[in-house]
Amino acid sequence: MGYLFAATLLAAGFSYGLGVLTVRRRGGWWPARHSASWAAGLAAAAAATTGPLAGAAHHDFTAHMTGHLLLGMAAPLLLVLAAPVTLALRALPAPHARTLSRALRSRPVRVVTHPVTAALLDAGGLWLLYTTDLYPAMARHPWLHVAVHVHIVAAGYLLSAALIGIDPDPHRAGRRTRAVVLVAFLAAHGILAKYLYGHPPAGVLPGAGRTGAELMYYGGDLIDLALIVAFCRQWYAAADPTRRDRNRTPRIPAVPPARVPWRLPAEFRAGPGTDPGSAAVTGLSSAELRS
Amino acid sequence: MPAAPVRSTTAATGRNVLSGVLLGLGVAAFADETIFHQLLHWHHFYDRSTPAIGLVSDGLFHAFSWFATIASLFLLADLRRRAAFHATPWWGGLLAGAGGFQLYDGTLQHKVMRLHQIRYHVDVAPYDWTWNILAVVMIVAGAVLLARARRRPA
Numbered sequence: 001m002g003y004l005f006a007a008t009l010l011a012a013g014f015s016y017g018l019g020v021l022t023v024r025r026r027g028g029w030w031p032a033r034h035s036a037s038w039a040a041g042l043a044a045a046a047a048a049t050t051g052p053l054a055g056a057a058h059h060d061f062t063a064h065m066t067g068h069l070l071l072g073m074a075a076p077l078l079l080v081l082a083a084p085v086t087l088a089l090r091a092l093p094a095p096h097a098r099t100l101s102r103a104l105r106s107r108p109v110r111v112v113t114h115p116v117t118a119a120l121l122d123a124g125g126l127w128l129l130y131t132t133d134l135y136p137a138m139a140r141h142p143w144l145h146v147a148v149h150v151h152i153v154a155a156g157y158l159l160s161a162a163l164i165g166i167d168p169d170p171h172r173a174g175r176r177t178r179a180v181v182l183v184a185f186l187a188a189h190g191i192l193a194k195y196l197y198g199h200p201p202a203g204v205l206p207g208a209g210r211t212g213a214e215l216m217y218y219g220g221d222l223i224d225l226a227l228i229v230a231f232c233r234q235w236y237a238a239a240d241p242t243r244r245d246r247n248r249t250p251r252i253p254a255v256p257p258a259r260v261p262w263r264l265p266a267e268f269r270a271g272p273g274t275d276p277g278s279a280a281v282t283g284l285s286s287a288e289l290r291s
Numbered sequence: 292m293p294a295a296p297v298r299s300t301t302a303a304t305g306r307n308v309l310s311g312v313l314l315g316l317g318v319a320a321f322a323d324e325t326i327f328h329q330l331l332h333w334h335h336f337y338d339r340s341t342p343a344i345g346l347v348s349d350g351l352f353h354a355f356s357w358f359a360t361i362a363s364l365f366l367l368a369d370l371r372r373r374a375a376f377h378a379t380p381w382w383g384g385l386l387a388g389a390g391g392f393q394l395y396d397g398t399l400q401h402k403v404m405r406l407h408q409i410r411y412h413v414d415v416a417p418y419d420w421t422w423n424i425l426a427v428v429m430i431v432a433g434a435v436l437l438a439r440a441r442r443r444p445a
Contacts, residue, residue, distance in 0.1 A: 228362070
């Protein structure tokens, strides 16, 4: 089964690389950090589904939970930040790109990419998995194992895309809705972790259940940190009072940005009449120096 | 970076208070988690007798305070970027937020919802009093600063 996951992930990496090559061959540009994010996301998913961790997850609840954090939270976040839909729209021949963009605007996609739907799919799936007999059944039926893993990564991707996606989304929910859904989802994840601490899934020993639940709680907080920072950074950029061409520039530039020589920020640069070294050395801003 | 003109002083004050309250809430929750849960091990991660309502309340507050901590810092950066940061309402909000969370945690979550107690196997009353009096002191100090900021708008 590891081979099935490995083949899928390799194909995903290969397609993305092909997309980047196509864009570059046409004279376009694709930021390297997006490619790095895609590679890191696939690596996280590979660590969770193939190799020693996946093997240990069958009998060790802590290993299973590590895999869950990697596959359900870290990998989707990294894959979303790689902007694969934008890349596809730029790399595909025009008719195919138009079909894709039409599909993105269709009603089913709209419903399923709404933050509330995505959060229900993700959190609901987790509650079903760990509080019903689904978890022990997963070990017995390989097809169920595959289905659960696919659902976890797909629901995680939908939720991350709905909350902090950088790909075009013609019907993106408002920032307030997304913030509420984000907090509600974090709460649902944390509550489930605490519940599992006292009520481990069938077939998991209490000690292993407690370690796994604490890992789910604190590990989840760590990945949530990245999710919240990404969300707030987008707000901070959008609220920039000096930004005028708010809706005109694409989120991901098609040409490399002009190289601007690095300069010390204005508040650290010494004004006229002051000792040029003092402001930089004390680290105080000009406003603080004045007061 | 040139500072944009601030639209109105009251809006800027409101955002200062909001940023302070959110950070206060986050800092109080963070201190609770690191000092009492992880370093001292006084609080329990999960008490088997915790009722569902306590678990839900704790989960919602934990998630919200985590979000509030980070969002408040971005709000603060935005205020600095607009040169609209005022220390008095910001600190007033911070103290009120921290005290408010601690009082909620010490009365409703610990006592009414019986999430967990401050400490086990000892007489918990002095701990409860210290906890809640500190909370009230922070709220009063915050209210004084907020009243001062309102009387003398920056």
